[in-house]
Amino acid sequence: MEALTSVDWKTLFTPSSSILEMVVRGTLTYWFCLVYLRIFRRGASQTGLTDLLLITLIADAAQNAMANDYKSVTEGFALVGTLVFWDFFLDFLGMHNLVIRRFNAPEPRILVRNGEVIKQNLRKEFLSEDELQGMLREQGVDGFANVRECYIESSGNLSVLKKGE
Numbered sequence: 001m002e003a004l005t006s007v008d009w010k011t012l013f014t015p016s017s018s019i020l021e022m023v024v025r026g027t028l029t030y031w032f033c034l035v036y037l038r039i040f041r042r043g044a045s046q047t048g049l050t051d052l053l054l055i056t057l058i059a060d061a062a063q064n065a066m067a068n069d070y071k072s073v074t075e076g077f078a079l080v081g082t083l084v085f086w087d088f089f090l091d092f093l094g095m096h097n098l099v100i101r102r103f104n105a106p107e108p109r110i111l112v113r114n115g116e117v118i119k120q121n122l123r124k125e126f127l128s129e130d131e132l133q134g135m136l137r138e139q140g141v142d143g144f145a146n147v148r149e150c151y152i153e154s155s156g157n158l159s160v161l162k163k164g165e
Helices: 009-013 019-040 049-067 073-096 098-104 119-124 129-138
Strands: 109-113 147-152 158-162
Touching: 019 049, 019 073, 073 098, 109 119, 119 129, 129 147, 129 158
Parallel strands: none
Antiparallel strands: 109 147, 147 158
């Protein structure tokens, strides 16, 4: 019963490794994951089952790279704070710097122009025509012929301009 009610306060709040080491580990892991996902994934709205699995596995693998088997909540707070800092700081810098903005959010890519699918851009986005048609139906468009222009935005969402608009 004592195991259920006792708390080792010293272990809970006293770091077992350097806080600076946790910040460096968090920074390196954040940047590696950001660059990796930026190169291989477009945006969150494009997330499918395999993407969710990938994110879950990255989170588990990254935890080992960042944690160095920490035991105190202080180290966890330092690590989470480091990750949140970089996420916020890159968004902030992206508002003021075009290069960082383009790194964080790629330019929209046209997928359909005047009813014609641009297959080269579909391949770059790893989308099939069937997937694109499904996404268009979600936008209330029943076929490529009714599309003047269709872009995939940096968020992974589609922007569709219908013919006659």
